[in-house]
Amino acid sequence: MPVHTTPQGWILETAHTAYAFGINAAGHLVHRYWGLKLPDLQDYPAPFLSDSEISFINPPHLSREEFQAYGGLRYSEPSLKVTSSSGVRDTVLQFVRSEVAENLLTLDLQDELIGLQVRLHYRVHADTDLIERWVTVKNAGSHTFELERVFSALWHLPEEQTYRLTHLTGQWLDEFRIHKDVLSEGTKTIESRTLTTSHHHNPFFMLDRAGEGQAFEDHGDVWFGLLAWSGNWKITAEVTHAQSTRLGIGLNDWDFAWTLEPGASFETPVALAGYTREGFGGASRRLHQHIRAEVVPHKNLKRRVLYNSWEATLFDVNLEGQSQLAEVAARMGIELFVMDDGWFHGRKWDTAGLGDWWPDAEKFPDGLTPLVNKVKSLGMDFGLWVEPEMVNPDSDLYRAHPEWVYHFEGRHRNEARNQLILNLGREDVQDYLIDLLDQLLSEHDISFIKWDFNRYVSEPGWPAFAGNAKELWVRHVQGLYRVWGTLRERHPAVVWQTCSGGGGRADAGMFHLADQAWISDCTDPSARLQIQEGYSLAYPASTMEAWATDWGKDRFSLEFRFHVAMCGVLGIGGHILHWPEEDREEAARLIALYKDIRHLVHEGDLFRLRSPSQDVISGVQYVSRDQQEAVVFAFRTHHPRYSQKTWRFRLKGLNPNARYTVEGFEGARSGQAWMEDGFPLELAEFQSKVLKVTQI
Template identity: 35%
Template sequence: MPIDFNSATKLITLTTDTTTYQMKVDPYGYLIHLYYGARTSGDMSYLVTYADRSGMCGCPYDVHDRTYSLDVLPQEFPFQGSGDMRSPLLVVRDAEGAFGCDLRYVGHTISNGMFSLPGLPAVYSEEDDEAQSLSVQLRDERLGLEVELLYGVLPHFDVITRALIVTNAGNASVTVERLQSACLDFVHGDLDVMTFNGRHAMERRPDRHRIGHGSFSVGSRRGMSSNQYSPFMIVCDHAATEFNGRAWAMNYVYSGGFEAEVERDQYNQVRVQMGLSDDRFSYPLNPGERLVAPEVIMAYSHEGIGRISNIMHRCIRKRVCRGYWRDRRRPVLVNSWEAMHFNFNGDSLLDLAKTAADLGIELFVMDDGWFAERDNDICSLGDWRVNEKKLGRSLAELADQINDLGLKFGIWVEPEMISEDSDLYRAHPDWVLALPGKAPTLGRDQLVLDLSRADVRDNLFEQLCGILDQAHIEYVKWDYNRCITDAYSRTTTDQGKVLYDYMIGVYDLLERLIKRYPKVLFEGCSAGGGRYDAGMMYYTPQIWTSDNTDADNRLTIQYGSSFGFPLSVMGAHVSACPNEINNRTVPLTTRGHVAMAGGSFGYELDLNELPGRAFDHIRRQISLYHEIENIVCEGELYRLSSPMDDDVCAWENVLEDGSEAIMTAVVLKVEGYAQANYVTLRGLTPGANYRELTTGVVYPANALMDMGMPLPVNTEMYASYLYRFERVEG
C-alpha cells in the first residue's frame, strides 16, 4: 500500500512508484522527518544523529537528554516555541499575547483517495484506489490547539502532496501569525536552489545558485502569486543537470501571496519550506474555528531536473486541471486586443472574424472594450452590461453572426476590479479594498473589489451570469491587472484575514461559475502571467503565459514556465512584427514554431493587415498545429538547450510510448561562416529507427541521442526548424 504505519517502531512510510517518504513519531511525541528520495525499504532512522552539541541548543522541558534538541533534528512540522530556532511553519499567539506552542502526535488515520480542502483547490483522484491519504493529528494541550497534517499519495503520478488544517479546540482565542504547508529537512548535502523570477512581460526566468549559510527566500506580497516570482521551487544536487542528479520540487496550489525559503543552519543542514506569505497575515481563530493551509505538490527525481518537470506536468494536467476541457483539444483562436485595442465596433470585429474563419481559426475572442462606456482603461470596470451602441447590435446577435462563420465566440472580463468612474463604484464605494481616511493607491487607474465579502461576490456572479446567459459564449478570458495594496475590508476588524479571505472568495466565485457553465473554456490571465500557478489551473485549464508575445522573449518565458507547469495550460500566440512591446522583428515561421510550444495556440494581430502571401502560411501553421497538438500537450518535454545560455534554443516533445517526437530549434546567434549546430535528442526508443516525416530520411535513435542532428549551416538570425519523427515499426 502507498501508506504504511509500523505500530512497533512508529514509522510512517509513503511510497510512490519510484520514491519513498518516511517520518517517525519519536518517544516524546514529536514527528521527525527521516527520508525523501529514491524508493527503498527499511527504517531510515539511522540517518538522524544525536549528540551533545552545546548548551545553546534547547530541548523540551520533559526531555532530560542533552543529545536531544529540535534545533538540530530534522522535523516534519517545525513550529515556533519548540526550541528550534530555524524558520518555522507555524507561529501562534495566544489570548494573552504570548507566542509559542508545543504540538505532539496524538494519532493518525489512513484512507483511500485524495483528501480535499474546503474552499481551496487541491490535487484530486478519479478513483479511490489510485491514491491514499494520511491525516496526522498533533495537539497542544495548553492551548487546545489541534493541527491536522494532510498527506496525499498518487503512486503512479510519483507525487506526494501536503496541506494542513489548524483548529482552535480550546476555550480562548488564538491568532495564527505564520502558516506554511510543507518543509523538507536535509541532514546534509551540497545543494542548489532554483527559483523563477521576472516582471510584467518577462516572467519566470530560471535563477539557480548554491545554498549557503543563512536563509534565502522568494515570494509575493502583491495579493497574487505574481509576475515577479513563481510559487514553484526546485532544490537539487549542485552537480545535477537536466538529465542527471537528484532533485526535489515544491509547487504551491495557491494564487495569493506566498513565501518559499531555503536555509542552511549551523550544522550544514538545509530546510526547504513553502506556504502563505507573512505579509499582512494575522489570522484569529475563536474557539471552534479553523484555518486551512493550501496544498504543496512535492516530487523527487534521481534522473535530473527534467524528470521533475515531467512529473509536475502530468500531475497538474491530469489531477489539478479538471472538467470538460481538461483532455480536449483547445480551439485555435484570434484575440482582438493587439489587433484593435479599444478601437472597434461590431462591423470591424466581424471583418476580423471573417478573415479568421477563412484561415481556419476556430475561436474569436472579443477582448477589452465591449461593455458599458469602456473606450479606454480608466472607466466602467464593474459595470458588466453590453455596449450595444458600440457594437451596433446585441451581444447575442454578434455571437450568432460569428458562429455563422464557423467560429466559437469568447469574451474578456476583469471581474475583480472596479473603476472609480463606474456606476457600481458610485453606488457601492464601500465595496472596494481601501483604507479609511487614506486616498487609495490606484493600479492601472482601478481599484480592487473586496471579494472576501459574500455580497460583492453575489453581485459579480449575477452580473456575469447576465452576460453569459444572453449569448452563445464558449470562452471567457479572466483578467486581473493590478496588485492589492490597501488590504482593508469594512466587514471585519481583523484585517490580517483579508488577503487570505480574498483569495478564498475568488475561488468561490470561479467555482460557482464553472459549475453553472461547465462547457465554457475559462482562461486565466493576470497582466499575462501574474497568476500562473497550480491554484488557478484548478479552475482555468489554460492561462495566458505573458503579455509579451515577442517570440525571442517568449523562448525564455516559456522555457522557465516549463520547469513547473505543463505545456497544455500555456497560452501562446503569434503576434505582429515589429512587436508592440519591444519593436523586434522575427520571421512568421519562427513566431509560429514558438507559439506551437504551448497547448493554447492562436493569433494576436490584425489579420487583415497581413500581406496576402502570409495567409497560406498561416493556414499551414494551423494545419501543422492540429497534427502535433497531442504530442505537445500529452507528450514528455525535453529541454535540449537554454535560450539564456546557448546559441540555439531547442526542445523536444515525445509521446510516452516513444512512438512520435517533435524537435524544434531556434537559432539565437549567427556568425560568419559559422560552425554547425548539433542538437542531441532524448526520450526515443533505444535501438529503434525514426523517420523524419518532412524529408522521409530514417535515422537510428541511438545516434540521434548520442551525436545528435545537425541544423542547417550559415542560416539567418531567428531561423527555426521543426522536425517530426515517427518510429519505424518492424
C-alpha cells in the same frame, strides 16, 4: 499500498521514491528520509534524536521536525506561529493519532495547554512520484487564537550537503526567468506581497546539490515542488549552522493574521513536491503529467487555435470591425474568436467602465448576440475578455458602492491603470459578480473567458470588517475561488483562461479553475523562448497560451513567430486585416501544421534539447507517451561570435530499440542512434524548423 505504517513511523512510497518520518524518543515527529525507494521497509533510518547538550545547541533545535511550531528550544524558521488570547505565544505539539485511507495519511498533533489541534495531510501520487501536503488547524480550546504563520509543508533535504535553489524570477513583460542560488547558512526568502501570485516570483522550487554533485537537464538528484495558491505566498530555504537544509512553503505571513474562535478551523493550500534522479527535465515531466491528469478542469480538452482582437483594435470594438476580423480568422483556420477589452458599458478607454459587465449600447445596440451568431456561423466558437476584480471610479458600480474597494479611511485611494480593486473577501461583492457574469454567460453562447487582473494591491484595508482586516489576503483568494468555481459549476463547458497582465497569476491553484494561462504580455518571439523555457520548468505546454503577433514583424518571419507560439496553445494576436494575402495563406498552412501536431505538444512528454538562455540555438521536443511519435522545434536567434552555421541536435525520450524516421533526413535509425548521434541542422539567423519524428 503507497502508505506504510511501521514501528519506526510512516513511509510514503511512490513508483521510484520514498519519504519517511516518525516519532523520536522525545515524542517529536521528525523527518527520516526522502530519496530513492529502498528495497525493504527496514532499510529506512530510524527517527533521530540528538544527544547534544552544548550551550545554545539543544536537541529540539537540531531535530528535523516534519512541522515545526514556534516554541521551546527551537530557533530556525517555524511552520506555525500562534498567539492565544490567554497570553501564551508558543506552541508545544504532541503526536495523538494517525489514520490511513488508501493513498492518504493524516496525522493529528495537539497542544493540550491551549487546545490547539493540528492535522497534517499527506496524499501520495505514486505514478508521478509526487506527494501533496496541507495542514488543518483547529481551535479546540476555550480561548481565541490569532494565527500568525501557517505553512503548508516543511521539506527536509539530506543533511551535511550544500544545495542550489532554482527558482523563477521576473517582472511584467519578462516573467519566468530561471535563477539559481547556492544556499549558504541563513535563510533565502522568495515571496509575493501583491495579492496575486505576481510577475516577480512564482511559488515553485527545485533543489539540487551544488558543485560536483549538481544535477543537469537529463540526470542528477532534484527535489522540487510548488504551492497551489493564487495570492500572497512565501518560500523560505534555510541552511542551519548544523548544515541542515529545509524549505518551508505556504501562505505569506507578512501582514497576515487569522482569528480562530473556539471551534473554528483553518485549512492551508496544498503544497506538492517530489524527487527524481532524472534531472530538471524529469522533475518537470512529473509536474506536467500531474497537472494535466489531476488538476486542470477539462482533462481531455482539445485546446483550440484562437484569435484575440486586442492588438488589432484595442478599445475600438464594434460589430462591424469584429465581424471583419472574424471573417479573415475563419479563412485562416482559427477555431476560437475572442473579443478582448472594450465591449462593455462605458468602455471607450481604460479610464471607465470596469465593473459594468453588460454590452455597451453605443457599440453594440443589439447586444452581443449578433456578433456571437456571426462568429458561430463562420464555424468558430466565441470568447470574451473580462476583469471582474477591478473597478474604474468612472463606473456605475463604483458610484453605487465606493465602499466595495480596498481602502483605508481617510487615505487617498491610489489608482493603477485608472482602476481600483474590489474586495472579493466580501460576500456581497462575490454575489454581485456571480449574478452579473452568470447572466452574461446564460444569455450568450460563450465558450471561452479570459479573466484578467491588471494591477497590484494598495491600501489593503477593510474598514467594515468586524474581525482582523489582515485576513483579507486570504479571504480575497477564497472569494475569487468561490466566484470562479460557482460560475464553472453553472457553466461547465466554458474554458477559462487566467491572466494578470501576462503571467502575474499563473499557478497550480488557478489551474484547478482555468485550463490555460496567458504567461506574458511580451510576444517578442526571441524573448518568449526564454520566458517559455522558464514556464516549462513547472507547468505543461497544454496550459501555456502563446500568440503569434505583429511584434517584431520587420525582424522575425511569420514562420518564426508562429513556431515559437506553437510550442504551447497557439493563438494569433496580430492585426490580420492588415496582413497581405500571402501572409494569411502562410498562416493557414502553419495553423494546419499545428493542428496535426498539437496532440504531441499538449499531451506528450517535454524534453528541453538546448536552452535559449545559454546558446543562440535552442530546441524542444514533445514525445507521445507511447513513444510512437514526436515533434522537434528548433530555433536560432542572434549571430554567434563565430561563423558556425550547422548545429547537431540529439533527440531525447525515444525508445532506444525502435526505429524512427526524422522529417528531412533520409532513412530510418534506431531511437538510440537519434539520441546518441543525432542529426545536423543548418539554421540562419532567426530561422526555425519543425520536424516530425515517427516510429516505423
